[in-house]
Amino acid sequence: xxTRDINKEQLVKQKAIETIVKYGLEGFTINKLAKACxxxxxxxxxxxxxxxxxxxxxxxxxxxxxxxxxxxxxxxEASLEDGLRIQxxxxxxxxxxxxxxxxxxxQINSSTYQDQFLKMFNGEEGNLMSLFKxxxxxxxHNVVKRGEMDEMPFEVYWSVAYSPLYSLLRFHHRGKSIGGxxxxxxxxxxxxxxxxxxxxxxx
Amino acid sequence: xxxxxxxxxxxxxxxxxxxxxxxELFNKEGITGWNIDLDxxxxxxxxxxxxxxxxxxxxxxxxxxxxxxxxx
Numbered sequence: 001x002x003t004r005d006i007n008k009e010q011l012v013k014q015k016a017i018e019t020i021v022k023y024g025l026e027g028f029t030i031n032k033l034a035k036a037c038x039x040x041x042x043x044x045x046x047x048x049x050x051x052x053x054x055x056x057x058x059x060x061x062x063x064x065x066x067x068x069x070x071x072x073x074x075x076x077e078a079s080l081e082d083g084l085r086i087q088x089x090x091x092x093x094x095x096x097x098x099x100x101x102x103x104x105x106x107q108i109n110s111s112t113y114q115d116q117f118l119k120m121f122n123g124e125e126g127n128l129m130s131l132f133k134x135x136x137x138x139x140x141h142n143v144v145k146r147g148e149m150d151e152m153p154f155e156v157y158w159s160v161a162y163s164p165l166y167s168l169l170r171f172h173h174r175g176k177s178i179g180g181x182x183x184x185x186x187x188x189x190x191x192x193x194x195x196x197x198x199x200x201x202x203x
Numbered sequence: 204x205x206x207x208x209x210x211x212x213x214x215x216x217x218x219x220x221x222x223x224x225x226x227e228l229f230n231k232e233g234i235t236g237w238n239i240d241l242d243x244x245x246x247x248x249x250x251x252x253x254x255x256x257x258x259x260x261x262x263x264x265x266x267x268x269x270x271x272x273x274x275x
Binding site: 028029030031040041042045046049050051052 | 207210212238239240241242243244245247249274275
């Protein structure tokens with residue numbers, strides 16, 4: 001009898017993420033995944049119809065988990081500094097605890113699946129990350145209305161607010177910064193960068 | 204634990220162009236829940252059925268001149 005086994009389902013998902021990060025999406029097949037898991041080829045098909053179904057389901061599940069992690073303690077009414085600090089804390093924690101998932105989403109975003117996911121990510125209620133988008137928009141709207149920050153194109157805001165964080169995390173995951181210098185992120189470095197970002201954005 | 208005996212899996216040599224033929228064949232048999240993973244090297248045919256047996260599906264597919272065996 002073939003039965004659903006939560007541990008096996010988790011193993012399949014975890015290995016799928018690892019395999020896609022390591023070898024890319026193009027060459028990824030369920031056969032290769034089963035071999036990587038040391039399970040029979042049929043097992044992943046118990047949980048997923050095919051390769052597309054597997055990728056879509058993982059993105060939906062992990063997207064929902066990421067949304068929850070990013071919104072933890074986040075108040076759209078918070079001041080610029082407090083709200084941004086929570087965003088930095090949440091994103092930092094998520095990326096440190098899930099180093100592969102950042103790379104997994106990068107792979108998805110530079111693949112043929114991108115269009116499909118952009119449609120899911122269009123902000124309509126109930127869609128992937130819609131709550132997150134709503135709260136972040138409200139937060140920016142509020143801080144501009146209170147005169148804490150000038151109005152600016154969203155891309156400008158995002159680049160100033162988060163690029164330093166993601167650069168530091170990239171150095172950290174590589175273990176090296178510019179010129180191959182060994183690097184490891186610390187709370188001190190993180191919050192020093194954060195203070196600069198707040199200075200740049202705040203009126 | 205949930206039972207998954209109704210998911211029947213086969214290794215085949217079916218191609219994208221054969222899907223129409225299989226659709227007609229399966230429609231006649233009343234099989235609606237099925238798909239082929241053409242990305243996979245085994246071109247896995249996945250059929251959801253609570254009543255049919257592997258051997259019956261294999262006979263149907265082979266009857267159309269395709270290769271088909273149970274995926275283990």
